Amino acid sequence: MLGLMAARQAGLDDPARLRRAERTRRVLSLELNKDRDVERIHGSGINTLDIEPVEGRYMLSGGSDGVIVLYDLENLSRKPNYTCKALFSVGRSHPDVHKFSVETVQWYPHDTGMFTSSSFDKTLKIWDTNTLQPADIFHFEGTVYSHHMSPVATKHCLIAGHRQEVLAVSWSPRHEYVLATGSADGRVKLWDVRRASGCLSTLDQYNGEKSKASSEAANTAHNGRVNGLCYTNDGLHLLTIGTDDRMRLWNSSTGENTLVNYGKVCNESRKGLKFAISCGCNPEFAFVPYGSTIAVYTVFTGELITMLRGHYSTVNCCVFQPHFQELYTGSKDCNILAWIPAPREPVSDDISEKSLPQHHVNPAYEDAWSSSDDEG
Structure with a gap:
């Protein structure tokens, strides 16, 4: 150095x-920060976290109790020991609270004046941060497992939401019209929302070598439910995880399976699994919930670097704060933990x-x- x-x-x-x-x-x-606590508000498991990309200061959380909480991560006390306080929450007494489990929360990518949430109550809500009132509510016929707003779109404000058995969705950070989805049928599809047909390609774990694949496994990305996917920061690769206990890295341009071997990646979740990828490192790292721990892998070699231990129950989600290289994780134990260098x-x-x-x-x-x- x-x-x-x-x-x-x-x-x-x-x-x-x-x-x-x-x-x-x-x-x-990265290690568990014993001097920094995140105020405990949720009365049940935490399913989703998101840190706004503008300042990297405010974090949203969504829980199985339908509650949404907004935290201030900045240390205003200037003391070594401090608690990240909840600025407000959409609690059970709020007239517009979600009736069932909140599965995804996301900040509007360009400012903190708006955020979105989706739930098992079959709704997606767009919230005004200042008034804490929903500006719009979308009702669906089926369960909304996941939604995502493009971080780079300048010509559209589309929100990708999928119903029933599509468990994970993510816009490309490189191409504003390209979208990736993961489904319970083991398939991962890339979409271009400008095309009438929509689907660009279906990722194939065998890279077209059908002689090695059974007819049932052909054109599937995993031999189980695909419940997590995340683009690398440059948008050139896509990382997916399935209930077949496998994680795969794909070339997002060609759709090719890069065949990186991560070993067994234990995944027993029956719904979406939120994992994260670092930004600005060499090499880049993936932070993956793994039971009550968080596994840290190198993205392009598949090496398991370490296991972060601190939660008492299953970890459901994690989010990376790229400004200070910090990690926040949410678990069924109702706690949010901060991991800092x-x-x-x-x-x-x-x-x-x-x-x-x-x-x-x-x-x-x-x-x-x-x-x-x-x-x-």
Whole structure:
């Protein structure tokens, strides 16, 4: 790290390289923060979390009791020990509270004035944050397991919501009209909402090699229910998880299964499973609920890095805060836990070019001065 800092200071290295290295170090040192609590409001399991992308300060949670809570994550007390307070909640006494379990909450991607929620009560609600009143309510014939708003759309404000057996949905962060969905039939489909036919492709775990697949497994992404999917931050890959205890990484452009082996990824959830992927690290990491723990994998090699332990019951959801490389997780134990990077050990301020590895020094910056006065 000292070498990277010196190289940046001397102008010998790209500053982005130091940022990636420090973000990666912080993610690899994540630990349960014993000094930071999240105020306990929910009386039953927590199904979904979302941190607004503008400031990274406010977090929404939705629970099995139908309650929605908004938290302020900033430490206003400036003390080492503090509690992330609930600013408000849509509790059981609220006239517009969801009747049944809230499965997904999401901030409007461009400001904190609006957020959305969907529930097993077959409704999707658009909320005005300031008045805490629903601006609109959509009623469906079937259960709404998941919904998602595009983080990059500039020409539409569509919300993708699926009913009955579609358990996971996500807009591409790269293409504003492209959408991925995961279903209980084991299929993952990519959609372009501009096309009349809609479906672009159905992902095939065998990459078209039908001789290796039974007729029942052909054109399926998993041999079980697909209840979780998440794009990488650049939108080039899609990570999916199924009740076949497998996680798969797909090239989102070609639809090819990259065949990364993550081993057995225990997944007993009968509904949507919310996992997260890091942002700005090298390599990138996936944070996956795994029973009462959170498994941390490298996305592109499949290596299991660590298991984060702290919850007393099944973990349902996690959300990554990219501004400070923090992780928040929600569980059936009614708790939200904060995982933060371990503090860095103190280092010497004496950083010079001598601390740089020799291969870091650009020959153009090497000292070519000669002490000979006779030259010329």
